[in-house]
Amino acid sequence: MGGKHYLPLTDQDREEMLAAIGVKSVEDLFKDIPREVRLQQELDLPPAMAESEVFKHLNTLASRNKHFHNCVSFMGAGVYDHFIPSVIKHITGRSEFYTSYTPYQPEISQGVLQAIFEYQTMICQLTGMDVANASMYDGGTAVAEGAVMGCGATRRSKVLVSRSVSPFYRAVLQNYFNSRGLEVEEITIKDGHTDRLDLENKLGDDIAAVILQQPNFFGLIEDMEGISELVHNHKSTLVVSADPLSLALLKPPAEYGADIVVGEGQGLGVPASFGGPLLGIMAAKSKFVRQMPGRIAGETVDSEGNRGYVLTLQTREQHIRREKAASNICSNEALVALGAAVYMAAMGPQGMREVAEQCLQKAVYARESISALKGYDDVFPGTPFKEFAVTVPGDPAELNKKLLEKNILGGVDLAPFYPELKNTMLFAVTEKRTRDEIDALVRELEGWK
Amino acid sequence: MRKSKALLFEISRPGRQGYSLPSCDVPEKPVDELLPKKMQRTEAPELPELSEVEVVRHYTELSTRNFGVDTGFYPLGSCTMKYNPKVNEEAAVMPGFAFMHPCQPEETTQGALELLYNFEEGLKELSGMDRFTLQPAAGAHGELAGLMIIQAYHRSRGDYKRNKVLIPLSAHGTNPATVSMAGYEVIQVPCDDRGLVDLDALKEALDDTTAALMLTNPSTLGLFEEEIIPMAKAVHEAGGLLYYDGANLNAIMGYTRPGDMGFDVVHLNIHKTLSTPHGGGGPGGGPVGVKERLLPFLPVPLVSKKGNQYYLDYDLPESIGKMHSFYGNFGVAVKAYTYMRMMGAEGLKQASTDAVINANYLMSQLKKIYYVPYDRICKHEFIVSAKPEKKKGAGAGDIAKALLDRNFHPPTVYFPLIVDEALMIEPTDTESKETLDAFAAAMEQIAKDIDEDAEKVAHGPYKTVVGRLDEVRAARNPVMRWEKDQG
Numbered sequence: 001m002g003g004k005h006y007l008p009l010t011d012q013d014r015e016e017m018l019a020a021i022g023v024k025s026v027e028d029l030f031k032d033i034p035r036e037v038r039l040q041q042e043l044d045l046p047p048a049m050a051e052s053e054v055f056k057h058l059n060t061l062a063s064r065n066k067h068f069h070n071c072v073s074f075m076g077a078g079v080y081d082h083f084i085p086s087v088i089k090h091i092t093g094r095s096e097f098y099t100s101y102t103p104y105q106p107e108i109s110q111g112v113l114q115a116i117f118e119y120q121t122m123i124c125q126l127t128g129m130d131v132a133n134a135s136m137y138d139g140g141t142a143v144a145e146g147a148v149m150g151c152g153a154t155r156r157s158k159v160l161v162s163r164s165v166s167p168f169y170r171a172v173l174q175n176y177f178n179s180r181g182l183e184v185e186e187i188t189i190k191d192g193h194t195d196r197l198d199l200e201n202k203l204g205d206d207i208a209a210v211i212l213q214q215p216n217f218f219g220l221i222e223d224m225e226g227i228s229e230l231v232h233n234h235k236s237t238l239v240v241s242a243d244p245l246s247l248a249l250l251k252p253p254a255e256y257g258a259d260i261v262v263g264e265g266q267g268l269g270v271p272a273s274f275g276g277p278l279l280g281i282m283a284a285k286s287k288f289v290r291q292m293p294g295r296i297a298g299e300t301v302d303s304e305g306n307r308g309y310v311l312t313l314q315t316r317e318q319h320i321r322r323e324k325a326a327s328n329i330c331s332n333e334a335l336v337a338l339g340a341a342v343y344m345a346a347m348g349p350q351g352m353r354e355v356a357e358q359c360l361q362k363a364v365y366a367r368e369s370i371s372a373l374k375g376y377d378d379v380f381p382g383t384p385f386k387e388f389a390v391t392v393p394g395d396p397a398e399l400n401k402k403l404l405e406k407n408i409l410g411g412v413d414l415a416p417f418y419p420e421l422k423n424t425m426l427f428a429v430t431e432k433r434t435r436d437e438i439d440a441l442v443r444e445l446e447g448w449k
Numbered sequence: 450m451r452k453s454k455a456l457l458f459e460i461s462r463p464g465r466q467g468y469s470l471p472s473c474d475v476p477e478k479p480v481d482e483l484l485p486k487k488m489q490r491t492e493a494p495e496l497p498e499l500s501e502v503e504v505v506r507h508y509t510e511l512s513t514r515n516f517g518v519d520t521g522f523y524p525l526g527s528c529t530m531k532y533n534p535k536v537n538e539e540a541a542v543m544p545g546f547a548f549m550h551p552c553q554p555e556e557t558t559q560g561a562l563e564l565l566y567n568f569e570e571g572l573k574e575l576s577g578m579d580r581f582t583l584q585p586a587a588g589a590h591g592e593l594a595g596l597m598i599i600q601a602y603h604r605s606r607g608d609y610k611r612n613k614v615l616i617p618l619s620a621h622g623t624n625p626a627t628v629s630m631a632g633y634e635v636i637q638v639p640c641d642d643r644g645l646v647d648l649d650a651l652k653e654a655l656d657d658t659t660a661a662l663m664l665t666n667p668s669t670l671g672l673f674e675e676e677i678i679p680m681a682k683a684v685h686e687a688g689g690l691l692y693y694d695g696a697n698l699n700a701i702m703g704y705t706r707p708g709d710m711g712f713d714v715v716h717l718n719i720h721k722t723l724s725t726p727h728g729g730g731g732p733g734g735g736p737v738g739v740k741e742r743l744l745p746f747l748p749v750p751l752v753s754k755k756g757n758q759y760y761l762d763y764d765l766p767e768s769i770g771k772m773h774s775f776y777g778n779f780g781v782a783v784k785a786y787t788y789m790r791m792m793g794a795e796g797l798k799q800a801s802t803d804a805v806i807n808a809n810y811l812m813s814q815l816k817k818i819y820y821v822p823y824d825r826i827c828k829h830e831f832i833v834s835a836k837p838e839k840k841k842g843a844g845a846g847d848i849a850k851a852l853l854d855r856n857f858h859p860p861t862v863y864f865p866l867i868v869d870e871a872l873m874i875e876p877t878d879t880e881s882k883e884t885l886d887a888f889a890a891a892m893e894q895i896a897k898d899i900d901e902d903a904e905k906v907a908h909g910p911y912k913t914v915v916g917r918l919d920e921v922r923a924a925r926n927p928v929m930r931w932e933k934d935q936g
Contacts, residue, residue: 002796003788006532006724008881009803017810017882021826029805029826030704032673037710043703044574046567048793051536058787062545064560066553069544075552078774085468087501089542091508092728098538099517101528102730104861106920107913108853110454111515112729115508118457121930125494131929134730137586140774168774175748175770179597180632221488249480251490264774271542274561275551275775276586277732289927295730300923302916303908307453312923318589318626319864323635328626331587331720334730345457346467346504349493357480358473364483365475383483400554412552435474 002048076428228257577708
């Protein structure tokens with residue numbers, strides 16, 4: 001039988017225990033399941049494996065995939081090949097952390113609670129917000145929940161979202177809103193940036209929130225000057241989806257009037273993992289805290305006056321408020337947030353700044369080199385932060401196939417998300433890319449077609 | 450010895466560094482030339498400055514202030530804290546899984562897609578459902594996906610008046626919260642004196658506005674809903690659908706399946722039943738399975754197979770859309786899949802058998818000491834009520850704190866809501882008889898301590914790194930971040 005090493009009961013234990021329970025057989029413990037729904041046969045699953053066999057099997061599957069360790073990646077669109085300091089996995093691999101549950105018993109959960117408190121603080125430092133939660137599932141669900149917060153705070157039921165916000169996030173937002181009868185309208189883009197005029201036209205006193213992304217999906221920096229005045233004139237809320245790594249360099253959203261900051265935290269030392277687990281970031285001005293979903297760690301004292309941490313403001317949450325809760329979220333991405341906290345602690349303000357600057361410099365260098373090639377053109381004006389869109393002389397899928405021959409993971413084809421952007425690709429260049437790697441990409445592009 | 454632990458920010462020293470980055474090797478331009486000043490940050494964020502060893506020691510010390518399943522017994526009812534096998538962790542960090550980009554061309558992701566496809570096949574067999582989405586990132590996220598699918602189904606039939614979802618009073622808090630989040634109204638269904646859903650009350654509550662019944666079976670009381678067949682029939686006759694909250698599937702693997710009980714939609718908490726760790730709050734995984742007629746509404750993409758090729762299948766015109774930016778918590782799916790392959794059919798069934806033996810055995814020991822409100826054969830968990838102890842001066846929460854001093858993680862307390870002073874105890878399949886006996890002995894000692902000096906028990910714990918923490922103060926005067934001038 002498989003998994004015997006996970007099941008400590010011996011046959012003798014089972015017999016003694018059944019006797020203590022006062023039943024004759026295991027079957028007596030399952031008599032309450034009606035005969036009509038009892039499974040008549042054994043489950044039809046592949047036979048159990050020994051540990052060495054399962055390891056080999058998994059390794060075979062893993063070896064069929066390309067990945068950042070056997071390819072040079074220029075893929076972005078929300079998930080990136082950033083540097084991950086070695087310390088992270090050694091900390092998140094400590095089983096006192098990863099085998100614990102949500103810290104319902106604070107006296108034996110000070111490790112996780114303090115780590116969350118510190119994480120919240122660092123997210124606040126980066127975004128300029130007053131309060132952050134312990135995490136959401138990912139960037140997409142964080143955007144959707146941020147929009148829901150805007151609706152809750154304004155008691156309005158329609159939001160505006162720029163088409164320069166990640167199409168992955170907009171898809172999740174649309175789905176969340178469809179089901180509860182809330183409305184989403186998109187703001188058009190002009191030259192790859194949010195069209196200010198269209199925003200002004202669509203903004204009215206019925207709008208609960210305006211959702212923008214910084215840097216936007218095309219890697220461009222949105223001009224946020226004057227936006228919050230526009231939004232707040234209509235007593236609406238400004239929700240900004242920000243890349244936390246960029247905030248070591250870019251203006252914190254609080255300074256241009258954001259009310260709620262959400263985003264994807266994968267850049268903070270989180271393995272890409274085929275798109276999950278990721279890290280949803282959620283932070284806000286303090287007046288929105290009651291609408292905020294999810295766990296929040298707070299400081300308090302113990303019976304002797306020692307400082308300690310607990311989950312706080314739980315009256316927002318499902319296990320207390322049930323149908324009146326701010327959200328249904330229960331499990332989050334706590335361990336990923338812990339890893340992100342370790343990242344921020346190890347990198348510090350200087351390290352994160354260096355990462356952000358290298359992303360900027362290398363993206364600028366790569367874009368200039370690529371758009372100088374015949375057949376490749378810059379699509380949008382403006383400085384790219386770690387990724388940029390270019391037109392390519394042919395089918396992006398074909399190009400990626402060719403790049404793969406050189407073990408390069410190429411760009412993301414934009415046409416499925418923006419039908420108007422035919423033969424256009426988004427290339428990401430993180431701090432990990434070297435000049436040689438960028439030059440090799442450029443050579444391959446040059447030699448194509 | 451009791452003491453608080455300094456925060457990262459308090460041990461920071463300007464000029465220390467905990468990272469190493471290569472120098473920039475492309476021609477650099479002045480940042481001001483690339484980015485207008487008005488878009489730049491003027492002051493560096495106040496992140497800590499620490500050397501690597503300080504970072505490591507800080508978090509290592511924090512880890513010693515935390516309790517996990519690897520530390521000891523964790524009978525947190527309905528949260529199913531079974532042992533997290535180590536090979537699962539090894540599998541998930543293989544570079545061929547951990548460092549894949551979600552937008553990679555399909556020919557470079559065949560191993561991952563095959564894993565997801567076969568994981569889904571396993572879930573289908575385990576649950577008796579026809580198709581799964583692996584996108585939901587947690588149980589509650591799965592509940593939301595499930596209700597959205599139910600809603601899309603009714604709407605596709607032009608049936609817009611179904612705006613209510615029925616939930617038993619014993620349900621997890623996520624159920625009613627999810628119902629609201631999906632835009633539905635909650636209708637509570639009472640339980641009878643056996644602790645089971647009151648079938649007559651259920652029938653009474655059903656009408657043509659019923660979208661669905663959400664049910665956890667076995668329930669949070671650890672009891673199998675014996676009348677599931679007439680319940681399913683009644684719901685279906687009223688035109689509603691049956692939603693299965695799979696939080697407690699770990700009790701019945703290989704014995705019965707939600708798909709065979711009549712459920713139309715299920716979510717499974719793979720971080721519970723399939724042994725993946727909970728990480729101090731997450732990440733989890735909440736795959737959602739449906740019966741054939743609901744298949745068109747599943748989130749996109751599904752993982753499908755054509756010939757020998759696996760692919761992400763977006764061809765679902767009636768799909769609700771997306772639940773997650775990408776394909777859910779793939780890394781968690783790798784762990785759960787590994788577990789299923791290790792266990793096989795027989796091993797999974799044995800895990801459920803042992804979970805049920807352990808729960809009934811521990812109940813048989815504890816009912817000698819404590820009041821057990823539903824004294825009948827249970828499944829994976831059972832409830833003790835500390836109402837009598839509360840009268841003596843120490844209730845469920847105090848018993849929980851007393852357990853901390855005896856190196857046990859306490860059960861879930863004050864839940865389910867239908868039992869006063871509830872302690873919800875779930876020993877899981879991965880605990881030995883000796884552990885259960887030691888826990889029962891600790892509970893017996895605590896009962897004696899309450900008889901002797903309830904006041905003392907009510908002020909515990911005494912041996913933890915901090916004493917009882919003031920949660921009221923934390924909520925009344927919330928401090929949710931460190932500030933420099935805090936002192």
